[in-house]
Amino acid sequence: MNDIRVDECACDGVGNAYRPWPARITSIQDLTEKEKLFELRLIDPEVREAFKFHAGQFAEISIFGVGEAPISISSAPSKQGFIELCVRNTGDVTGALHKKQCGDIVGLRGPLGRGFPFEQMKGNDILLVAGGLGIAPLKSLINHIHDERHEFGKVTIMYGAKNPGEVLFRHQFDMWKHREDFDLMLTVDESDDTWDGPVGVVTKLFDQVDVDPDCTYGAICGPPVMYKYVIEEMRKKNMDVDKIYMSFERRMKCGIGKCGHCGVGHQYACIDGPVFSYWEAMNLQEAI
Amino acid sequence: MFFRVVDKERLPDLIAGLSSDHEVIGPIEKDGRFVFAPISDPSQIRLDYDTTLLPPKKWLMPPEETMMHFNCADEEVTDDTVVASPRVLFGLHPCDINSLLLLDNVFLQGHVDPYYKARRDNTLIVGMSCTPSPTCFCNVWDTDEVHWGFDIFLTDLGDRYYASLRTVKGAEVLDRHVDSRAVTEKDTADFQQVVHEFKQGFSNNVDTAQLPVLLDAKFDSPVWDDFGSECLSCGACSMVCPTCYCFDVKDRLEVDQKSGARVRTWDSCQFKEFAAVAHGQNFREDRSSRLKYRYYHKYWGYLSKFERVLCVGCGRCTLACPSGISPVKVIEALQAGGSR
Known part of the structure; x- marks a missing residue:
């Protein structure tokens, strides 16, 4: 009998897309009580070399025996050889990951999904709006813009x-407060004595900005409830529906458009997104 | 495509011949219904079956399969292979062969699913003509005919089969295992007559006009709450569906807690946790939204990617649903402007 084994079957030269690759944790930073920033390095040089990503893409992190979780990549594509993931301790996999130490090995699969249209955004002003953990995927975009700052006009981050206590990357943002090439605006819903900035929801910040709708791209990521209100503000500034981009959180399990869990409207967040334009999102039932 | 004619009494020769170097899976009777199961004796096979309880997808993506073995200590995959033995799916109706073509789109395009591909590559398909049953509606999707996706297709002409040979392998096994003869004009005329009668046999002529438009335009229709209130979210429709491919992935540890296996199992968008994400958010918490999503994906989501609906009209879901919900009823309700 001619048995066929998976490792012998030709799969367009990409191998088994479900197979995670070992990656070493090279650094762990405590960001808040719930979030840590993990820096990973894929051990196999060929796999590491092949891991070329765009801002807005995600990876599946594997803790064998526990499972996999989709995590958006926070580092810039321009930072090669290492991948940063900002992870909230919220489920089984992320909980197990939070117990790992520097030097430990985890499984990694990716990059997956469609990111922000970075090349298309060049030459324009950028308005980024993040809520809560939504800063994690936008951080990749922010860092990439930072690395190629001369390619962009005005860059505003809300x-x-x-x-x-829940402000992520606070240390870095505190250092950026006085920079002239980034208009950084932080706000919190509830203040305490460590805070001297604005208080209130993120949409309040729109009163303080001027937007040139002809040359501004928007990028949004935050909790599901936030999108509608931020889009409303962007539309009030006359921004085009196809220049507003947003990243959606869904249950990306296989990450390659097979398992069906991340269905959003008629699309799959894992291969058609997670980044969609507002025009696309308007056409996705139950997306916003 | 070219054709041969096989006398009915010679068919066991083909099954026996295939059995010599393949595992032959065909329809057999089980408790008054039919199932696809391994055939040890050609006389077991029931080519007069109406439909099977479970669809043939089971033999290409098993209800449960190990994707890889792993070692927890170094997070290393130790084995991600599957062994697919040569197999024949014998007696598949056109709807079921079409369902495999729809699964092929998902598993063989983009990132290739190596487990599905290994089995698909090692599976020979022998199709068989059928008689429409009251729950069949393949006619509305044109999946009552099949022109590729099989190796041999046998159309029952009463005392003989009109064999369509689609692949070299199909032609080769037919030639090797069974006496056949060239097709005459009378054979083809009889074939046409059989097809004509077959086409007259359908009782469900559902109006599918502009279905994707209706699904969007009537997204908030009370139709969905009506059906949703009857749906039990049992997922039976997905399990028996030949085109539902969603799966869940779980890790299972060995007793030593040091190694284990990553396993995938059939899943259903009808289950409550299907679209839930880590911190408590569930994008389809209520039953009607889940029921709606299933139809929305089948008749629009999949269509938007592959230009076909993800349904072959086999009627298994109609037979399996404890609440009597069927695609025919749902589509009719949408067409009727919300009144049932």
Whole structure:
């Protein structure tokens, strides 16, 4: 009998897309009580070399025996050889990951999905709006814009968190406050004595910005409830529906458009997204 | 395509011949219904079956399969292979062969699914003509005919089969295992007559006009709440569906807690946790939204990608649903402007 084994079957030269690759944790930063920033390095040089990503894409992190979880990549594509993932301790896999130490090995699969249209955004002003953990995928875009800052016009970042303790990347953002090439606006819903910035929801910040709708791209990521209100503000500024981009969180399990869990409207978040334009999102039932 | 004619009494020769170097899976009777199961004796096979309880997808993507073995200590995959033995799916009706073509789109395009591909590549398909049953509606999707996706297709002409040979392998096994003869004009005329009668046999002539438009335009229709209130979210429709391919992935540890296996199992968008994400958000919490999503994906989501609906009208879901919900009823309700 002619048995066929998976490792012998020709799969367009890409191998088994479900197979995670070992990656070493090279750094762990505590960001808040719930979130840590993990820096990973794929061990196999060929796999590492092949891991070329765009801002907005995600990876599946594997803790064998526990499972896989989709995590958006926070580092810039321009930072090669390492991948940063900002992970909230919220489920089985992320909980197990939070217990890992520097030097430990985890499984990694990716990059997956469709990211922000970085090349298309070049030459324009950029308005980024993040809520809570939504800063994680936008951080990749922010870092990439930072690395190629001369390619962009005005860059405005609005970031809202529940309270000062939940502001992610606070140290870096504090350092950026006085930079002239980034207009950084942080706000919290509830203030405390460590906070001297604005208080209120992120949409309040729109009063303070001028937007040139002819040359501004928007990028949004946050909790599901946030999108509608941010889009409303962007539309009030006359921004085009096809220049507003947003990243959706769905249950990406296989990450390659097979398992069906991340269905959003008639699309799959894992291969058609997770980044969609507002025009696309308007056409996705139950997306916003 | 070219054709041969096989006398009915010679068919066991083909099954026996195939059995010598293949596992032959065909329809057999089980408790008054039919199932696809391994055939040990050609006389077991029931080519007069109406439909099977489970569709043939089971033999290409098993209800449960191991994707890889792993070692927890170094997070290393130790084995991600599957062994697919040569197999024949014998007696598949056109709807079921068409269903495999729809699964091929998902599993063989983009990132290739190596487990599905290994089995698909090692599976020979022998199709068989059928008689429309009261729950069949393949006619509305044109899946009552099949022109590729099989190796041999046998059309029952009463005392003989009109064999369509689609692949070299199909032609080769027919030639090797069974006496056949060239097709005459009378054979083809009889074939046409059989097809004509077959086409007259359908009782469900559902109006599918502009279905994708209706699904969007009537997304908030009370139709969905009506059906949703009857749906039990049992997922039976997905399990028996030849085109539902969703799966869940789980890790299972060995007793030593050091190694284990990553396993995938059939899943259903009708189950409550299907679209839930980590911190409590569930994008389809209520039953009607899940029922709606299933139809929306079948008749619009999949269509938007592959230009076909993800349904072959086999009627298995109609037979399996404890609440009597069927695609025919749902589509009719949408066409009727919300009144049932």
